[in-house]
Amino acid sequence: MVRSGNGCDMVANGIDQSEHTDLDPLEGLIVSVERFPVEAGHIMMFARSIGDPNQCYYDDGSAESGGVIAPPTFVQASAQFDPVYPLRPQIGQVWFGSGSTPSGLTKPAPDAEPAGADELPDEGKGAEKKSSGAAAGGLHAEQHYTYHRHPKPGDVLSATSFPGKTWQKHSKRAGKLMFSESITEYRDQGGELVVTARGVGVRTEKVIET
Amino acid sequence: MSLSAAKLEVGQTFTQVVADDLTRTQIVQYAGASGDYNPIHTDNLFATEVAGYPGVFAHGMLTMGLTGKLVTDTVGDGTLTDFGVRFVNQVWPGDTLTATATVSAIRQEDGQHFVDLDLVTVNQHGANVITGTASALCQD
Incomplete structure (x- = not known):
């Protein structure tokens, strides 16, 4: 459920945000996954990683929620089940993180063609050159979730993403700001909507100097 | 309750x-659980030398x-x-x-x-x- 009133807030706050320093680079904002099995062990690892000892993420005897449920931001981990998720090393392919050199892209590949910049996420495209952190790429500006119910072990979700609104604003510091929204619907094996996610990314015309 | x-x-x-x-380890832990292994969060060499940040930072x-x-x-x-x-x-x-x-x-x-x-x-x-x-x- 996207409330129309929020759209205006979002635009207004988008301007404010751009005047702040760095935002997190856009990370896998758009995820479409055919099959996202929700597993108790995965929920446990996720809850540990956000430092949350709440027993409803660990103990199947938890009374209040009637068993284990997923933490509020867990559906982001559907990236694990995206076969071509660009922010996970792919077996047998060049990875843009460091190995013998600071970036896997800066050493010549012995046999295979090195991964082309086109195949890389925005942050990776700047890999050949040292650039300002907040490069003129995509930044993850907002993330919103609406819970129709909370995912639980045994659910097999699918995630379908589609573009939402786009809008532009101008900032003295960053030039033209291009906002784009993506909506992802997580449905269970019965086709029922479980979580609706709305991400907002912003692209800047100029590099924001930090 | x-x-x-x-x-x-x-x-x-x-x-x-x-x-x-x-801790950096918690950031790595989150990378592993979420599946977002972007090296700007987990790889200090990449974050500083390639991406131009002061170091790794949290997702x-x-x-x-x-x-x-x-x-x-x-x-x-x-x-x-x-x-x-x-x-x-x-x-x-x-x-x-x-x-x-x-x-x-x-x-x-x-x-x-x-x-x-x-x-x-x-x-x-x-x-x-x-x-x-x-x-x-x-x-x-």
Whole structure:
């Protein structure tokens, strides 16, 4: 459920945000996954990683929620089940993180063609050159979730993403700001909507100097 | 335990330290659990030499997840209906983050009670790292 009133807030706050320093680079904002099995062990690892000892993420005897449920931001981990998720090393392919050199892209590949910049996420495209952190790429500006119910072990979700609104604003510091929204619907094996996610990314015309 | 609408007041606050001296290892732990292995978060050599950052920094979604702990500790298990944030500033290893939820409304819809919360998470310098809102079902 996207409330129309929020759209205006979002635009207004988008301007404010751009005047702040760095935002997190856009990370896998758009995820479409055919099959996202929700597993108790995965929920446990996720809850540990956000430092949350709440027993409803660990103990199947938890009374209040009637068993284990997923933490509020867990559906982001559907990236694990995206076969071509660009922010996970792919077996047998060049990875843009460091190995013998600071970036896997800066050493010549012995046999295979090195991964082309086109195949890389925005942050990776700047890999050949040292650039300002907040490069003129995509930044993850907002993330919103609406819970129709909370995912639980045994659910097999699918995630379908589609573009939402786009809008532009101008900032003295960053030039033209291009906002784009993506909506992802997580449905269970019965086709029922479980979580609706709305991400907002912003692209800047100029590099924001930090 | 979910909140009771009768006991809530607009302006009431709930606060919690959700990260105390955030470690690089926790960032790596989040990368592993979420599946986001972007080396700007996990690989100091890449983050400094290639991406031009002072070092690795936390995923925005980790900060949202940490803030979610305050939210669910406040509203109870399985009662959350909406949760949204804006990413305002980056979070670095060593940061201590304090999340605060302020009751902005207590409302009734279709015979059910809901609480709306304004959220802000600040670092040890008092700078906002995320702001947001959440809504949850509560008891009468």
